[in-house]
Amino acid sequence: MSAQKNYDVVIVGAGIAGAIAAYKLAQAGKSVLILDGGAEVPPDRSAYMEKFYLSMAKTPESPYPNDADDPRPLVLDINTWKDRPPTGYFVQNGPLPFASTYERVAGGTTWHWMGTSLRLLPNDFRIQSMYGHGVDWPYDYNELQPWYGRAEWEIGVAANVADQEYHGLTFSDPNDPSKPYNYPMPGILQAYLDTQLAAKIGNLTIEGQQITVSPTPQARNSIPFDSRRVCAGNTNCIPICPIQAKYDATIHIAKAQNLGVDVWYKTVVYSLSVDKTSGLISSVNYKQYDDPSGPATGEGSVSAGLYIMAAHAIETPKILLNSATNELPNGVANSSTQVGKNLMDHPVQLSWALMTDPLYPFRGPLSTSGIESLRDGDFRKQHAPFRMEIGNEGWNWANNDPWNSVNEFIAAGQFGSTLKSNLNSLFIRQFRFGSLIEQMPLETNCIVPSKQYTDNLGIPRPEISYDLDDYTKAGFADARDVAVQLFDVMGATDHTTVDPANSAAFTYQGQTYILNGAGHVMGTYRMGADRTQFVLDANQQSYDHSNLFMLGSGVFPSVGTANPTLTIAATTLKVVDYIIRSVLK
Template identity: 35%
Template sequence: MAEELSADFVVVGSGICGALVAMVLAQRGASVIMLEAGPRVERAQLVANFRNSPRRSDWMSPYPFSPWAPHPVYRPEDNEHLVQAGPYPYPAEYIRMVGGSTWHWAALAWRNVPNDMRMHSLYGVGVDWPFDYDELDPYYQWAEELMGVAGDGDEHPDSPRSQPYPMEPVAEPWAMRRIRERLAGTYRVANNPVARNSRTFDRRPACCGSNNCQPICPVDAQYHGGIAAAAAEAAGVRLISSAVVYKLEHDSQDRIVAAHYYDPERNSYRVTGGTFVVAANGIETPRLLLMSTSDRFPNGIANRTDMVGRHLMDHPSTSLTFDADEDLWLGRGPQSPSSISALRDGPFREDYSGYRLDFTNISRVDSTTQRLLLEGVYGPEFERRLRHSAAREMSVKTVLEVLPRPENRIALSSRKDALGLPRPQAHYDIDTYTRRGAESALWHFRRIAELMGGSNLRFSDENAFANNQHICGTTSMGEDPNISVCDGWGRTHDHENLFLVGTGVLPTAGTANSTLTAVAVALRSVDAMLPAERGWAAEQGKS
């Protein structure tokens, strides 16, 4: 007889948001089952995979591809798991395994600026959030303390805070120090806030500056979803891996009563619970909701107003690469350590997007070597040009805002994966608002190059935007069910016991890497999942 699987809470997805929500629920006395589509892989194996990979610059290569839980793979060939419907390509990358995609993130832990949450009221574009920045501040702090965020609040006055960062900033690399010194008086270059240890924290060591934060930190100084999943299990959560949830089942009152999942052999299992939390990511969450059809919900669960999958956002980038007039030697310390944040907000957002200017600190040796070999350069000329690029080449990129537009969306494709489930399909374009932001950045690119004594300037193609894998929207929260999927607590408008957490619920993208904000919003949502006596106020002694 098959084991009966049931719990107070069933969480779908073991990434950083799902795992931390599951952990808190278990710590507060609830029984929790967490279902993860992908396999469980030990960190030591992932580090070995990276060191042995023939494609060191492919940050997905260390992470196992599971036929029963496929994720997008683009190199050496596109596996077409994420089907492109255009008109602009959206080559999103994410990982389906225990711990999720933050295994290979840059650990940038930016907060929004307050006006990111009032875009429609202030600038007449986008939407307003169902709560304001001040309400999120204590949850931001809680998220930063759980993840171990290092930063200096004085460097980031655009994102006010009521308490200090848990840790002082990670040591500034030499290259970033020189960039900061040479741009001083024109631009303020600040250390990025990061979920990376600047000292021993949570029994993990400080950053050793190895410069392979992506695809994986070799010493575990960087926080990731694997740590969150382990903490959830330590709190009593039952984690079932290789469990591909393909359908949510509802009753006659529209309450969700079960999650159905396949194992790798396509055996089906049913898990019942009192409350369900979907935390798959901004692509796999709407995919699951759209697959969960019934006579009552022919277009999918939580999709009565056809909002599931809509408002897909990310942070596209343009860039400038050039040669500075002094040796900088990028490649020592974290890969993404410093930014200029003065252009994140202002009245100009009525007309074009805000953006950050982010400095890359990735070693140039690998990329230059590949380029020179393709050019057929060998011998002394190869050595001379390699040394020059490794010492002096630098780059700066935009992190551009995208507005929530309903035509940008995730839908279901007619193509099927190995389990017979429809693959997700991306409908995506980059509109004039974002393109104008990219155009405004060109002046700043040139000015930065001038201040650095730059030569050999190489701008990215004006029609080629790099993707940053910050998958936002698709299950947006809001007060109006006609333009959102869930309310301000993540509770779906159509199902009182179904909650959504993750970057997909963010109503606007702003210019901040989305993980920290998604974690803070997810922690806030726990208050609506539990009785008042076990919520945030009780935890803080404020009830």
Template identity: 25%
Template sequence: MAFEIKKQAKAYDVCIIGSGAGGGMAAKVLAEAGLKVALLEAGPKYDPADPAQQTQLKWPYESPRRGASTTRPFGDFDAAYGGWEINGEPYTKKNGTQFDWFRSRMVGGRTNHWGRISLRFGPNDFKHHSLDGYGDDWPIGYDDVKPFYDRVDKMIGVFGSKEGIYNEPDGYFLPPPKPRLHELMVKRAGDKLGIPVIPSRLSILTRTVNKDRGACFYCSQCSRGCTVHADFSSSTVLIKPLMKSGNVDLYTNAMAREVLTDASGKATGVSYVDKTDLQEYQVSARVIVLAASACESARLLLNSKSSAHKNGLANSSGVVGKYLHDSTGASRGAYIPALMDRKRYNEDGVGGLHMYIPWWLDNKKLDFARGYHIEMGGGMPMPGYGFGFGIEGLQSKNPNPGNVTPGGYGASLKNEYRRYYGSTVGFAGRGEAIAREDNYCEIDPTVVDKWGIPVLRFNYTWSDHEIKQAKHMQDTFEQIIHEMGGIPIGTKAGEDKMYGLENPGRIIHEVGTTRMGDDPKRSVLNKFNQAHDVKNVFVVDGGAFVSQADKNPTWTILALALRASEYIVDELKKQNL
């Protein structure tokens, strides 16, 4: 008996694959323009205000695992359905590659559990090749994107401060929260070292912007999803209110298999597997928008082969999957004796850093090409399972630790934890890697997932630029720690461990697999995120990036998705699609 593929009876103007930052923004713009939109998401619905899904304001002990990260990668109660490893959805690696691929399977995607660090790329970030000779320039510049950054700021809300730093552009900011004690100490150390420490820029509402969303009440649990929608998640801020329009049909648990095309090579719809009944369905649409994440969108294009697209859809250049790159990451913790025996008070704040360090140096004077920013953590958060400080290792390094006997049990151990609680800080660098053609993902020739869809195979290495950048991060961490009067925890990673450089993919900022450009032979998309080869196919996730910056990519994904979606509306009006 032949396998039957079921076709959805309704034909749409646009079919969007993925409901994260890019997909959510595209759905909002296109539906508000009056277009009929099919929004496909590989996971279930998610709304942290729904009592059945709410995990905010629960104690760790309310979980049978005490909040341990055994069922979700960031903790039992966190809004992260997915992970680097998903049962039945493998990916492979070659040539010793250590790439780790995070997949989010839920409405809103990764925007449910990200750090909400909402930084604009600066003028230099779009033209790095012209400045240092590495990689390629974008076909657009900051002035092209600035109006859309401005609108995203006002639409979603972001707190911050006007600093006037050229390559760290200011925006339209809500008031930032006050720094916590450990952040004030980092600020004082930075001032002495000539390192800028400024208020963070996070998409968390410190005051209300509309009737649908409340203001932050400082529970510091944004990673669990906000019950009043004070932080930005595509699921709650873009998609949930959009569903009232009647112009969007949301298909959940819909695992996209391929983009369908006609004999001329034009896209006609999407084939997907419904995870609930294991049947294959087809959705027809005039325009296809891929927003499934950089690697998943590349996978879809490469799996969408036909007589008109023998190397995969939109891949006449052979560039799909290439120039993959993730942010660099390295970290260090420290014990600060001045923070011992702290008075107890609530300093939870927002679910993230109140201050950060933007890139402050000139790479022309350094031995690596691109910069990084520094994020910091500390204070007195709610303890969870496995909570501790490595106190035993600190005692031998602290010449005057106080009258504390390491270890023990019972009342003495509890007292020791109380004394040290709040006395540790952490620093994490997040930097830019150079986009290279030899870092890529491709279709594995033999492996499929449990839905029968061919999986990705990764090839990735860090260059000397990224390794030297990580060394600079570690040196800077120690400078700041020393200036704070602190003691670094653990042993500083050396050259043999690439100075603690995280595996690519671990920072979850992967971009570049379907990059934009003016030359169809060296790029997949044009400057409006439109495929060179297929005019009615667009990619609005991080795959469009020519290069990453020393910033988190989400705000740029949102701005470019807004820009591309308005271009789609205009092109449809002109009957060009």
């Protein structure tokens, strides 16, 4: 690497948290280095798009490199998660598989996020005090509210406030609470099928909540914004937006680099070192590679005044735990012994159906609306809440369509105009709900560095134990019941199938369900007021090492039902502001 500068801050991970943090710190005049395990951001997305076009299975990770030196889990790994030696990157101990994945390229998983930018609800911050489940955040919605607004402007979220004022959500100008707030862009137009579903649902109350189809706040352009194009509805937010109408973190990597931030790519951090006298972090230790499937070509350490871990909720605890020494046998930042524990996701219940009338799916962003009605309510005393994402891609996720149905019809002997019209009739009436359930934290859901299995660079792979508690499962079962009820109200025919042999099947109260991952990897280095229970304080500063901060969804004490990215951005802006004002001043 080039001669080392004196950096004020070293950040591990060039995802949304690391990139925004670097940008903001550089704006404040700090010298910043980001280390990222993946290859550099390509000049254009043609190589990724080519890989996507030519992939047989167009999974979320299909466009991106699968490098032995910088490995990550694949969604299809879940089919064989019990195999030993493990066929995928994760070593999974069960009893359920952890079904979510993430990317380890520069820009991180925002390369294939949906763009859904919901705020957590006020009651999500206090579920223990309100409902007796989970844990409260160390602060309330009002404290995060201005940072949500700033995050929405930073990444570019399209929504109308009037559509989002439910379950006690309030909006005001981040810099002047007496003034109203506006999102930076008007809301994305709802898909035709959303308005059809809303009309068919009509006036309906379930579990005390009026059922409403709400437009989803989305980090994609509804008008030209930040030198990027308007969304053209390529229906491909996941795995990859071809035209970058959707925000991804490469935007902030570029902005940070334009302010002088250095980024070292192909630099895989595997541990932190601690100064024995001061107890401060003294260096970040990394390996480097040239050929992504070749051996390490370098190994080194880099030091700075302040360290920020932003490597997401699997890699960050892996690195902290892998830093164990005789002096710190539990690893770095782990006097609470909570590092790596309370791994959470939003388990997804998929229900799919055929409408009587055409809905014309497969057109527009992958989802433009959801039913947010059951994200909060007194029922949270009994079972987990959920949001119902309305899929705009027919049975693509649910049944790998159009591929499966085309093949099924051809195998049945159909051809010519009969085939064409039967496919048309099927595809234009398909829709699905994906209900994202709030998962409760469990200490036994954990990630540790594997003692047995390492990656190509000799770095331990993540070993995961994972399960759902009964409160979460009850929410899962309720999500399924509500989907069936809505299908019934709308006159739609349920086509949901459940294969008990599925590697992600589980049973609850005699019913079998299939667990799907939302790609929302959360928990594992949570913040909270009690240093014996939490890894970080409310400023996301390590209780054990004052020059160590952590960002990302790993800090969430509990996860609500909002897709986590916006909250990652909001908490990042909040913490970086604290660092600039109080730590590096």
